[in-house]
């Protein structure tokens with residue numbers, strides 16, 4: 001079977017001192033790519049920095065195995081410096097794996113501004129900064145691949161992760177727009193929501209589950225998505241332990257209300273089950289343009305009035 005190779009490609013992997021990033025870096029190097037192994041070397045919660053050992057070890061291992069790699073110890077918040085390392089060492093950048101991450105899990109009532117801001121800065125702003133710095137190179141060369149690392153916590157929500165889930169789903173929004181803006185220049189951007197054993201999850205999952213969650217099971221999908229032969233763009237994959245699936249949006253057929261005084265909270269209440277009915281004629285829109293507003297307006301014109309429901313009142317409530 002022919003191998004997908006990355007000879008001549010330059011890959012930036014953020015947070016590659018351990019966990020998923022490390023196995024990505026090792027794999028790309030083993031398939032011919034030159035790799036920037038970025039890792040700030042902080043703790044799981046983003047405290048401290050400057051432990052260069054993790055990235056250095058990965059670089060040394062890659063070089064010992066005959067591969068090409070350099071270390072970079074900047075925070076992803078300085079994404080331009082990370083991309084500059086790629087340009088300086090290898091003269092180009094082709095692939096960005098936005099992987100670096102930390103956790104500040106707390107119930108929302110206990111979450112501080114710092115817990116919120118730090119998570120947004122590392123995950124969302126960090127991914128933006130690295131992608132932004134690589135973008136001009138991608139455009140000039142008519143080639144680029146970006147992976148943004150989302151999470152099931154972002155897709156579905158998870159107790160204690162308001163900060164993290166907000167950043168992680170935002171990353172997929174970011175992916176979807178970069179996919180559109182990059183398509184013409186052969187710049188593809190996809191998101192993954194992985195599940196894997198790492199220092200991030202070692203206290204979250206039970207040992208018997210962790211044993212099946214080798215990070216190497218995430219690598220084939222990431223590598224495929226970054227290959228020049230791959231046309232996938234703007235997609236979101238949920239994967240782990242050998243399971244790989246793709247997610248998409250689903251929109252119910254919905255209800256058309258007559259836009260007049262009879263369109264009240266009570267009429268919405270009356271139709272709420274129908275609004276949320278996915279059992280027939282649900283759609284899977286793939287673009288912002290996929291609402292037939294003209295058709296819906298025509299349909300609304302034919303309605304006599306809305307189905308009245310209970311008169312909902314808000315006496316005694318204070319609204320901000």
Ligand code: NAI
Nearest residue numbers: 015018019020040042075076099100101151195196198200
């Ligand atoms: P990990 O903790 O083993 O690796 C993350 C790496 O990012 C660490 O080596 C850390 O030093 C580095 N890092 C943290 N802040 C940085 C910064 N500002 N600049 C540069 N490097 C920084 O965790 P893991 O599990 O490998 O996570 C990788 C990515 O996958 C993260 O984005 C995480 O949120 C995501 N993810 C992981 C899941 C899992 O099951 N392991 C589940 C869902 C998402």
